[in-house]
Amino acid sequence: MSELCHGIIGDAEAIRALVSSDTSALTSAQEWQRRATGAAATMHSVVHTLALLIRRADELHPTGAPRIKHALQSSYDRCDQAFNKWQAVRKAWEPFTTEIQNAPPSPLQEPLRDLVVRTKRVISSNPTWTIGNRTPTLPKSPGLACADDRRHAPVILAVEHATEALLVLAEHDLTQIIKAMESGRILTRRQARIGTSYQAAPNTITSKLLTAYHQVIGHASTQFMPLRKAALNTSSPELRPTTSAQITSLMRRRVRSRVDKMYKKLEKSGSKPDKNFDKDKLDANTAASDGRLSGLKRGEANPSASANYRTAQP
Numbered sequence: 001m002s003e004l005c006h007g008i009i010g011d012a013e014a015i016r017a018l019v020s021s022d023t024s025a026l027t028s029a030q031e032w033q034r035r036a037t038g039a040a041a042t043m044h045s046v047v048h049t050l051a052l053l054i055r056r057a058d059e060l061h062p063t064g065a066p067r068i069k070h071a072l073q074s075s076y077d078r079c080d081q082a083f084n085k086w087q088a089v090r091k092a093w094e095p096f097t098t099e100i101q102n103a104p105p106s107p108l109q110e111p112l113r114d115l116v117v118r119t120k121r122v123i124s125s126n127p128t129w130t131i132g133n134r135t136p137t138l139p140k141s142p143g144l145a146c147a148d149d150r151r152h153a154p155v156i157l158a159v160e161h162a163t164e165a166l167l168v169l170a171e172h173d174l175t176q177i178i179k180a181m182e183s184g185r186i187l188t189r190r191q192a193r194i195g196t197s198y199q200a201a202p203n204t205i206t207s208k209l210l211t212a213y214h215q216v217i218g219h220a221s222t223q224f225m226p227l228r229k230a231a232l233n234t235s236s237p238e239l240r241p242t243t244s245a246q247i248t249s250l251m252r253r254r255v256r257s258r259v260d261k262m263y264k265k266l267e268k269s270g271s272k273p274d275k276n277f278d279k280d281k282l283d284a285n286t287a288a289s290d291g292r293l294s295g296l297k298r299g300e301a302n303p304s305a306s307a308n309y310r311t312a313q314p
Helices: 001-020 030-062 068-090 109-123 148-182 203-220 222-232 241-269 280-289 293-298
Strands: 097-098 188-190 196-200
Touching: 001 109, 001 148, 030 068, 030 097, 030 109, 030 148, 030 196, 068 148, 068 203, 068 222, 097 203, 148 188, 148 203, 148 222, 148 241, 188 203, 222 241
Parallel strands: none
Antiparallel strands: 097 188, 188 196
């Protein structure tokens, strides 16, 4: 399990790196739909992973550990919502195409494919499962997924890395898609007397696609606080400082990305940032205020929450 978690984090880092360097303006509709399909498949496995952790927490603490169970249940609920929104994005692409068709997969497809495989192996009893495997596999038992509470946090942190990378991907794709729409590259089929022709997709149709992306971004952004609470609440006292440091690093990176975007918008608009504007200081201050790490450590108990999860089947 440790190797899988490290691999998931590596795949997430690869996705982030490729997104930040991707300047291609010729992405096809098929490519965007493949990315959404990969993201939905990843989130499907994430949801089932959290269900396994909930079941294991109930096995280890039949009548106790309300903070752990509540944090895991909240994480499950938020990730399940994000999974459904990724599914909606995938389906929203069905009426569309672009002038570029049957293009080869982009470099982003490789780490995304690896992420799908590794997150699936976390929940599958088949350690060699891969895409295209049609043989039914049994779900992994909760005890194999996490032998004890100390094993929860690394899995949850790997899940956060994966979900955060998918959020970065969604934000990047939405920016590209808006540009493609503005230039008339997003097309819909139009039936003609002879064959099929294409036309620029009208706003009445493209608005549904944009809404699907905005919703997946909005729901994905709500995943992180419950996941961080779950990681901290399941960490043993000796491991909590390490877990807290990893969470802070993820938070700072997320906030730094937002600060950089704000700074670039200022420069692009021709406005000059205040001479005392310090991106590093703003980054650190914002991360500290957004994190509320003391609140994360305390958590909020809700003993009834753990009874509401749905048993997941991969």
